[in-house]
Amino acid sequence: MFSRGMKLILMVAFQAMSLISISTASLQYNFYGSSCPNAEQTISNVVYGLIDADPSMAPALLRLHFHDCFVMGCDASILLDPTKANGSPEKTAIPLRGYDAVNKIKAAVEAVCPGKVSCADILAFAARDSVAKSGGFVYPVPAGSRDGNVSSAFSVFSSIPSPFFDAGELVQSFAAKGLTVDDLVALSGAHSIGTAHCSGFKNRLYPTVDASLDASYAAALRAACPDGSAADDGVVNNSPVSPATLGNQYFKNALAGRVLFTSDAALLTGQNDTAEKVRENAGDLTAWMARFAASMVKMGGIEVLTGARGEVRRFCNVTNS
């Protein structure tokens, strides 16, 4: 019979699939079943090894997929290096981590099936494997998205939500990508892992402490992030509790006034039932896992290139021609 862990995997996968909308219809489950049957296993093996060596790769790879998808769709445009023709691709706009990891994953996949597996799909699978390692649950990922060759730093700031957004602005920025308020709240649970720079939330500490912050948490954040020069931009964990475990702790933190950004705290305000959804996710880990998995799949379907559009890059950081 199934182990408890396996049951959780099956339950989350089943619930997530029932929540997944039609918007990802162009992608297919088991897309590489015949063209590269070992693709997903190869990716998982490399990702698990990378996270074992450096647990901070889990949040890095998860965030990379989010930024890829929100800027001109999930087409691996986030991975392109600057060139003579394009000196300002997306990756020059906001510093992200995990690029070397993606190149390693790609090299391993190319070694088993050259020219078959897109970098866009690799990002989606790597995010799923990062969730498995840090959250202990797995969900099936439909694939078949191809790599684009347009990448512009300019489009990043108009597409990626700001940590200074209020609830209405967050809802709008997700709606612009076809994502709902449920998706916004569920995906925000990603902030149960990883780290953030002081500059993203110092506005809540100085000159006065934001009234919605828990007093002792605010004092700890002030100690970690002294007022003054922006050059000294420290880093703190997104979650003060179990900072390496992806789970619904984020929602418990939000209810306790222990989240970092204006945008995190904003989920408890505003007109879109976000506060009610925060409470629901805080109270039911398994239900959140299913919602998160479904929303990740939905996010992975944003403006994808399929069929003959785009290409399968040989190296994730450069286009083929």
Ligand code: HEM
């Ligand atoms: C709702 C709007 C969101 C805003 C405003 C936002 C903003 C931010 C900011 C400012 C940081 C800190 C970066 C730094 O200072 O180094 C961060 C970190 C992070 N975000 Fe978000 N984010 C949002 C949604 C998401 C979503 C949807 C995901 C994934 C599904 C995500 C995953 C992460 C992860 C994993 C980290 C930690 C990265 C690391 O440790 O390297 N975020 N986010």
